[in-house]
Amino acid sequence: MKRTSFTDEHIIGILAEHEAGVQCADLCRKHGMSEGTFYNWKARFGGMTVSEAKRLKTLEDENARLKKLLAEQMPDLAAMKDLVSKNGRARREARSGRIPSGRSRSVGAAGLPDCRSGSQDGPLPVSTRAGNGTARAVA
Structure with a gap:
């Protein structure tokens, strides 16, 4: 048999013949x-x-387009949700003062704990200069 493509209108005509x-x-x-x-x-x-078949075809095309858009947006949405959940967990841990498992406290450029990390060690000793150029710690 030869392969031919039939339009929706032609298919409906064939079905109408069968119904006749x-x-x-x-x-x-x-x-x-x-x-x-x-x-x-x-x-x-x-x-x-025929008009119902055309409407069906239009709806199927629109549905396929929407499914494609959804499939393109799903990875972005999943990445955003992952990022938000990580940020939310980090904020909760910072507020509670816990160090997340597998992480160490953040350290600033001078090798001292970063003030934003919520260090619980207390204030660092403040040094003052004496008039002779020596430094002493104040408790």
Whole structure:
């Protein structure tokens, strides 16, 4: 059998012929299609008019476009959720004063604990200069 593509209008016309009383085998022979194809069409387009078939096609195209957009946005959404959950966990841990497992306290450029990390060691000793140039610690 040769392979031809049928428009929705043509398919609905063939189904209308069948509803008018023409046998399935005769229709399949006349139009060069298999009975399986005919019954697939009947399941999909049975009882539809041409305008309903066009509307169905429009809706299917729009649905496919929306599914594609959703599939493109899902990885971005998952990454954002992951980032927000990590940031939220880090904030909770900073407020509670816990060191997250597998991490050490953040250290500033001078090798001292970063003041934003919520250090619980207390204030650092403040040194003052005496008049002779020596430094002493004040407790």
